[in-house]
Amino acid sequence: MSVRSRESTDVRRQRIFWAGATAVTVGVGLHLPMFFAASEMHYRLDGMPIDMPMIIGMTLLVLGIAGTVYGLLPSRASGADDTLARVSIQPLDDAPISRAHIALLAVMSLAVTIDVMKPVTLGFVVPGMAEEYGLKSALNPDAGVPVAWFPFMAIVGTVLGSIVWGYLGERIGRKGSIMLAGILFIATAVCGSMPDFRMNIVTCFFMGAAVGGMLPIMFTLISETMPVRRRGFLMVLIGGDVAGAYLITSWLASTLTPEYGWRILWLLGMPTGVLLILLNRWIPESPRFLIVHGRDAEARAVLARYGAKVVPEAESELEVERGITSRWREVLGAALRRNTLIIGLFGLGIGLVTFGFQLWLPSNLQVLGFNEARSDIILRNGALIGLPATIIVAWMYGFWSARKTMILLALTTAAALVTLAALGGEVANHTALLYILLAIPLTATSSMLAMLLTYSSEVYPTKLRSRGTAIAAGASKLGGVAIIGLVLLQIAPPSIVTTALVGAIPLALTAICVTFAGVETRRRGLEQITAAELVPTTAVDRP
Numbered sequence: 001m002s003v004r005s006r007e008s009t010d011v012r013r014q015r016i017f018w019a020g021a022t023a024v025t026v027g028v029g030l031h032l033p034m035f036f037a038a039s040e041m042h043y044r045l046d047g048m049p050i051d052m053p054m055i056i057g058m059t060l061l062v063l064g065i066a067g068t069v070y071g072l073l074p075s076r077a078s079g080a081d082d083t084l085a086r087v088s089i090q091p092l093d094d095a096p097i098s099r100a101h102i103a104l105l106a107v108m109s110l111a112v113t114i115d116v117m118k119p120v121t122l123g124f125v126v127p128g129m130a131e132e133y134g135l136k137s138a139l140n141p142d143a144g145v146p147v148a149w150f151p152f153m154a155i156v157g158t159v160l161g162s163i164v165w166g167y168l169g170e171r172i173g174r175k176g177s178i179m180l181a182g183i184l185f186i187a188t189a190v191c192g193s194m195p196d197f198r199m200n201i202v203t204c205f206f207m208g209a210a211v212g213g214m215l216p217i218m219f220t221l222i223s224e225t226m227p228v229r230r231r232g233f234l235m236v237l238i239g240g241d242v243a244g245a246y247l248i249t250s251w252l253a254s255t256l257t258p259e260y261g262w263r264i265l266w267l268l269g270m271p272t273g274v275l276l277i278l279l280n281r282w283i284p285e286s287p288r289f290l291i292v293h294g295r296d297a298e299a300r301a302v303l304a305r306y307g308a309k310v311v312p313e314a315e316s317e318l319e320v321e322r323g324i325t326s327r328w329r330e331v332l333g334a335a336l337r338r339n340t341l342i343i344g345l346f347g348l349g350i351g352l353v354t355f356g357f358q359l360w361l362p363s364n365l366q367v368l369g370f371n372e373a374r375s376d377i378i379l380r381n382g383a384l385i386g387l388p389a390t391i392i393v394a395w396m397y398g399f400w401s402a403r404k405t406m407i408l409l410a411l412t413t414a415a416a417l418v419t420l421a422a423l424g425g426e427v428a429n430h431t432a433l434l435y436i437l438l439a440i441p442l443t444a445t446s447s448m449l450a451m452l453l454t455y456s457s458e459v460y461p462t463k464l465r466s467r468g469t470a471i472a473a474g475a476s477k478l479g480g481v482a483i484i485g486l487v488l489l490q491i492a493p494p495s496i497v498t499t500a501l502v503g504a505i506p507l508a509l510t511a512i513c514v515t516f517a518g519v520e521t522r523r524r525g526l527e528q529i530t531a532a533e534l535v536p537t538t539a540v541d542r543p
Contacts, residue, residue, distance in 0.1 A: 239450020351479020
């Protein structure tokens with residue numbers, strides 16, 4: 001395809017994308033009248049019939065999403081593999097931090113917050129949802145259908161979303177994948193106006209898919225854009241904003257749900273998704289992705305914004321990727337199998353804490369005797385106490401040791417969870433200790449997830465970076481599928497003691513695995529790490 005023809009096609013697809021995004025937004029807006037009409041019933045919609053505006057809105061959602069997907073499909077230039085071998089983008093790793101970098105970091109930090117607020121919201125809506133629909137929960141153990149089906153389908157969606165977005169990141173690009181997730185954030189806000197529990201489950205599944213896919217792609221983009229000297233520090237710092245997302249969500253829950261009910265937390269997905277889409281001008285496409293796909297001119301333009309440039313070389317360090325293809329089986333190849341297994345195991349441990357312990361905290365605190373508002377405040381304060389620690393953790397990962405920081409946080413979190421389990425219900429009588437024991441897992445787990453996504457985006461080559469990072473995200477959600485599945489089978493009641501122990505044991509085990517087989521990535525260029533992994537006998541030695 002010629003350059004002029006490709007540019008014409010891209011312009012047409014951009015128009016279709018924005019038309020689709022508009023249709024999705026209007027479609028969600030048509031669901032809002034039913035929600036506001038239920039104000040006299042404290043916004044309870046259970047059993048209400050679907051009206052015509054909602055039917056029209058659903059039609060617009062389907063058509064709009066289809067349009068945005070088509071609009072995001074990029075054109076591919078010819079000669080991509082040859083271009084990859086002829087150039088080096090190593091200067092990007094030496095570029096200073098510029099205003100463009102700062103703008104990208106600000107937007108990505110906001111995007112991480114928006115993304116993480118979705119699964120965090122699950123824990124805060126479960127009590128109200130169970131009460132409205134009469135579902136089985138920790139506060140209503142004698143009911144029939146378990147409310148756990150709701151978070152279960154969301155977490156299943158995140159696992160599948162990680163896989164799908166891992167492919168999309170290589171097919172439509174890092175930026176396109178982020179935009180598609182933003183569109184689904186807007187669309188799935190309709191969960192807040194669904195009058196039937198089954199409809200809530202369906203919309204929540206697609207919300208989970210977008211969440212599971214967007215987070216690893218964002219880390220992939222940042223790793224391919226940030227200078228190597230500050231890459232680890234900045235990425236973990238941004239990822240540590242998971243704790244900030246928990247803080248914001250707990251504050252919104254304690255402020256809004258007493259007046260508007262649990263549904264308002266889902267409806268917030270509409271304005272936050274729109275905000276993410278409108279910030280797209282500050283989200284670049286990855287220059288490494290563009291080079292791999294033969295779009296050299298676009299790559300040069302992006303690099304120029306970040307104080308770097310493409311440098312022709314006779315033997316580029318990227319040439320080690322010539323034998324790599326963008327296929328899932330490559331991540332289990334001989335050279336990358338060890339990294340994949342470590343990342344998968346560590347992600348599983350993080351997921352068991354996040355969705356085994358944290359997901360049920362609002363309900364478990366109420367079981368301990370705190371009312372709904374008080375439990376939300378306790379979680380907010382716990383997250384607030386631990387939030388400053390994210391800066392320290394980011395510094396340790398970026399400037400001390402990536403591998404040792406991962407190990408230290410895993411062991412510290414395991415120790416806090418074991419202590420919490422040992423105290424059991426008695427911890428409710430020691431508020432200060434309760435805050436500390438909650439602050440550690442709330443902060444450390446979010447930082448560990450940030451480190452895992454950062455780590456996975458560093459140890460895989462460019463052609464597999466989206467897929468490798470998707471494995472990390474998917475594994476962390478697979479732990480949620482496992483623990484919530486046990487809850488549904490009534491094998492593991494979600495008590496605070498049980499969930500703490502289930503999370504502590506695998507974290508301790510995975511810390512041991514990272515100790516003996518982890519890769520040190522601190523202050524190493526992406527191509528340098530790739531060369532060491534793919535050609536260990538001739539490349540830079542593994543630290």
